[in-house]
Amino acid sequence: MLMTPKETRMPATDLLPLAGKAAIVTGSTSGIGLGIARRLAAQGAAVMINGFGNAIEIEKTRGVLAAETGREIVYDGADMSQPAAVQAIVDHARRSFGKVDILVNNAGIQHVEPIESFAPAKWDAVLAINLSAAFHAIQAVFADMKERQWGRIVNVASVHGLIASPFKAAYVAAKHGVIGLTKVVALEGAEHGIACNAICPGYVWTPLVEKQLEDQARSHGIPREQVIRDVLLKQQPTKRFATVEEVAGLTAFLCGPDAASITGSALPVDGGWLAH
Structure with missing residues (x-):
C-alpha cells in the first residue's frame, strides 16, 4: 500500500511559512539564540525567548523583536539547569500562545580544562545545561506535539557533537549526547508529524x-x-x-514546510571542518 504524507505543506503563506506557529528558543537573549528567535518571528511565529542578563536590556530586546517582526514575543528567565524550571517555561508558553509547535534547544555553557583537574561541579553544570535541559524540554512538549500530529524540534549541538577536541570533556560528551538524543526523538516522532534535527556549528x-x-x-x-x-x-x-544569520536560516528552514522529510539529522555549519 502506498503511504502518502499526512501533510504536504503547512497552512501558511510562502512569505510567512511559520504563521500561526508558536516557538520556544532557549538561551536566546543574545548570540545564536537571539538570531534564531528573530528569524522564526520574521517568518510568522510567536516566540518565547529565554536567558539570563540585565532585565532592562532583555526587555528592550524583547520590545525590539516584537516591533521588528509584528509577532508576539514573550520572555521567560527559566534556569534551564533545573528540570522544574524547564517544565515551567513550557507551561508559560502554553498559557501565552495556547501551544508549543517549535522547540529550539540552544541554551549552553562551556568549560575548558584538562581531565585530571576538571572540576566535577563544572562537569555537572555543562551536562545539565547542554544535554539534560534539552531532554526535559523535549519531554515537556512531546505529548502535545503527538496529539496535534505536528512538531519541530531543533537542537543546537556543535561540531563537537561529531568530533572531539582536547580539554573539553564535558562539552564534547554533552554535545555527542545531544545528537544521540536527536536521533531517538526523531524515531519516536516520525509517525506523528514531529521532526527533530541537530545543527552542528563550528565557530560562529x-x-x-x-x-x-x-x-x-x-x-x-x-x-x-x-x-x-x-x-x-x-x-x-x-x-x-559562520554567522548567526546562517545558523538562524538553517533553523528556520528545518522548522518550515520544505523540511518535513528531514529528521534525525546532524547538520554541520562548520566551514568545511569535518571535510578534513
Whole structure:
C-alpha cells in the first residue's frame, strides 16, 4: 500500500511559512539564540525567548523583536539547569500562545580544562545545561506535539557533537549526547508529524567569541588576526566565522514546510571542518 504524507505543506503563506506557529528558543537573549528567535518571528511565529542578563536590556530586546517582526514575543528567565524550571517555561508558553509547535534547544555553557583537574561541579553544570535541559524540554512538549500530529524540534549541538577536541570533556560528551538524543526523538516522532534535527556549528561570530578572541590574543601574545586564523579557525577551511544569520536560516528552514522529510539529522555549519 502506498503511504502518502499526512501533510504536504503547512497552512501558511510562502512569505510567512511559520504563521500561526508558536516557538520556544532557549538561551536566546543574545548570540545564536537571539538570531534564531528573530528569524522564526520574521517568518510568522510567536516566540518565547529565554536567558539570563540585565532585565532592562532583555526587555528592550524583547520590545525590539516584537516591533521588528509584528509577532508576539514573550520572555521567560527559566534556569534551564533545573528540570522544574524547564517544565515551567513550557507551561508559560502554553498559557501565552495556547501551544508549543517549535522547540529550539540552544541554551549552553562551556568549560575548558584538562581531565585530571576538571572540576566535577563544572562537569555537572555543562551536562545539565547542554544535554539534560534539552531532554526535559523535549519531554515537556512531546505529548502535545503527538496529539496535534505536528512538531519541530531543533537542537543546537556543535561540531563537537561529531568530533572531539582536547580539554573539553564535558562539552564534547554533552554535545555527542545531544545528537544521540536527536536521533531517538526523531524515531519516536516520525509517525506523528514531529521532526527533530541537530545543527552542528563550528565557530560562529558572536559577542562571546569576540571576547574569547581578545582573551586568546592576550594569552598567546599574538595579534588577534593570528588568533583568528591559527587558533579559532585553524580547523575551518573557509577561514571565516559562520554567522548567526546562517545558523538562524538553517533553523528556520528545518522548522518550515520544505523540511518535513528531514529528521534525525546532524547538520554541520562548520566551514568545511569535518571535510578534513
